[in-house]
Amino acid sequence: MLILPPGHGLKVTQRRGLSRRERWLIGSVLGLLAVICVAVVVAFTSVQKQSRNGCIDVSAATVIGGSELYRCGQAARDLCTQPSGQRSSNVAFARALAEACRKAGLPVPAAPAIG
Numbered sequence: 537m538l539i540l541p542p543g544h545g546l547k548v549t550q551r552r553g554l555s556r557r558e559r560w561l562i563g564s565v566l567g568l569l570a571v572i573c574v575a576v577v578v579a580f581t582s583v584q585k586q587s588r589n590g591c592i593d594v595s596a597a598t599v600i601g602g603s604e605l606y607r608c609g610q611a612a613r614d615l616c617t618q619p620s621g622q623r624s625s626n627v628a629f630a631r632a633l634a635e636a637c638r639k640a641g642l643p644v645p646a647a648p649a650i651g
Contacts, residue, residue, distance in 0.1 A: 592616065592636040596629045605633075616642040 554562070591608040592615065607615055616637035637644045 592640045594636045
């Protein structure tokens with residue numbers, strides 16, 4: 537015959553409470569998951585600007601960093617038609633600008649022959 541201590545059955549059926557450390561860990565993991573979910577939602581719902589309908593969007597990379605150039609209307613037409621864009625020391629930027637102007641339906645001056 538096996539003798540069990542008094543209250544043995546109660547200890548087995550009662551749930552153990554979470555310690556302070558366990559609650560902190562669970563809260564941290566849930567907080568991290570919430571931040572990741574928000575980042576994913578923002579990434580999928582944000583729309584990148586595009587070159588179209590008289591607006592141009594060009595990303596320019598330079599030695600000291602990069603920037604995004606976004607112009608619409610007359611400012612875009614002025615930027616596309618100015619000859620300094622073709623003589624730019626940054627050839628990649630000049631090509632990207634010309635391509636963005638074409639996509640936007642704006643006039644692009646003919647590029648001079650490089651030789």
